């Protein structure tokens with residue numbers, strides 16, 4: 761007798777459910793984690809509220825001593841030149857570079873620029889991620905846009921299968937990835953908008969401006 765296919769659970773479904781369960785367990789673990797957000801400039805408070813929503817303890821980082829006891833750090837969007845100048849003025853460059861050698865750091869938009877090794881011009885950079893970034897690659901403020909992205913790694917890790925809605929505001933693109941850095945997501949035309957190198961993460965867009973918590977959950981899972 762033919763089996764009723766409506767009740768057949770495919771291997772892929774099983775895997776997705778397993779990933780989701782595993783992920784939810786790890787989300788419970790994140791209740792013990794403390795993630796800092798660099799709070800010199802830009803939209804750090806939006807990241808703080810996202811982290812609070814997923815139950816993570818947070819801290820605003822303005823001085824080197826604020827890095828003590830953190831499991832990971834988010835560098836928000838804003839203006840990378842201003843952020844760099846302030847980081848130099850507050851003596852944060854070296855402590856942030858040291859922190860990034862053994863901890864997870866995620867840069868969003870201006871934060872991704874600040875995290876990178878090369879942007880083809882002179883401004884203070886942490887140089888932690890082996891990526892080349894081009895600032896304001898999509899044009900001016902009016903060229904800001906939103907789009908849905910299929911990010912396989914993110915969907916796999918969170919056991920979900922719907923696209924990620926991404927907001928781009930005077931966004932950079934990741935021109936190229938080198939060494940151990942890998943592409944996490946590219947637009948249909950091939951332009952790279954998310955990359956990962958071990959526990960370092962860079963996104964051109966702003967996951968703190970949507971209601972979708974998956975990117976923050978994914979980052980917290982890297983910070984363990």
Ligand code: GLN
Nearest residue numbers: 837838839840869870930
């Ligand atoms: N255009 C900004 C810069 O170059 C980044 C914009 C943003 O973070 N939304 O630093």
